Amino acid sequence: MDLGQFVGGQVYAFLLIFVRLGSAFLILPTLGEAFVPANVRLLFALLVALLITPIVGSTLPPQPAAPGDLVLLILGEVLIGLFIGTIARMLMSALETAGFMISQQLGLSAAQSFNPALAAPGNPAGALMGIMALVLILATDLHHMLILAVVDSYSLFTPGQALPLSDMSEHIVRTFTKSFAIGIQIAVPFIILALLFYLGLGLIARLVPQIQVFFVGLPLQILLGTLLFAGSLSALLMLWLGHFEDQLIQLLRP
DSSP states (O other): OOHHHHHHHHHHHHHHHHHHHHHHHTTSTTTSOTTSOHHHHHHHHHHHHHHHHHHHGGGSOOOOSSHHHHHHHHHHHHHHHHHHHHHHHHHHHHHHHHHHHHHHHHTOTTOOEEETTTTEEEOHHHHHHHHHHHHHHHHTTHHHHHHHHHHHGGGTSOTTSOOOHHHHHHHHHHHHHHHHHHHHHHHHHHHHHHHHHHHHHHHHHHHOTTSOHHHHHHHHHHHHHHHHHHHHHHHHHHHHHHHHHHHHHHHHOO
16 A cells, blocks of 8 residues: 555545544534534534544545445535534523523523523523533543543444434433433423422412412522422532433443
C-alpha cells in the first residue's frame, strides 16, 4: 500500500467516524445544548473522532467505489448517531412531563420560562429541574457514559451493515413510554396534594358558601405546593437520575 492509499484510507475512516459522532453530539444532553457554541461541539466531535479512529477503524467497511454506496453509508451513520442522541434526549423529556404536571398542580401553568434542556420556553418547574439535571449529569460524570455509548455503538451497529430499523423504533417507543411513566411518578405527590386540597376547598364551599374559596385557596395552593416542591426536589431528581443511568447502561450492555 502506497502513501496515497494509506492517507486516503485514514481520512475516509476519520470522516466516517466523525459523521456518527457529530450527529450524536448534535443533540446529546450537555453536549448538544443550545447554549453550547456550535464550533465547540464541532471541535469536540473532531477530537473524539481523531482519538478513536485507530480503535474502531478496523470495524469500518472498505471505501465504496460507487458514490451512491458512499452516500448510503454516510446516511446510515447519521441515522445511528441521531438514534443514540434521540434516546438520551428523550430521557430528559421525563422532567418536562413532570414539570408540566407539577406546574398544573401548583397553579403556575401560565408562567413561562426558558428551559435549557429543550432550548425552548417551558414551565418554571420543568425549567428548574432541567437546569439541575444538566448539573447532575456533569457532576456525576454521566456525560462520560454518553460519550462512551456513542463510541461503544460500533460494537452494536457495525458500519455498512443493514440497520435493525424495527428494533430501533421499538426501543424508541419503549424509552418514550418509560420516560413518560417516570415523569408521572415524579409528579404523583403533587397530584395527590392537589386532589386533597381541592377536596378540602369543595367541603369549605359547601359548609361556608359566603367564602370565595378560589380567591383564598390559590395563594395557599401555591405556598403548599412550593414548600413540597422545595422539600422533595433532591429526591425527585435522584429518582430521575437513576432512571437516566439505567437506560444508558442498556445502551452500553453488549
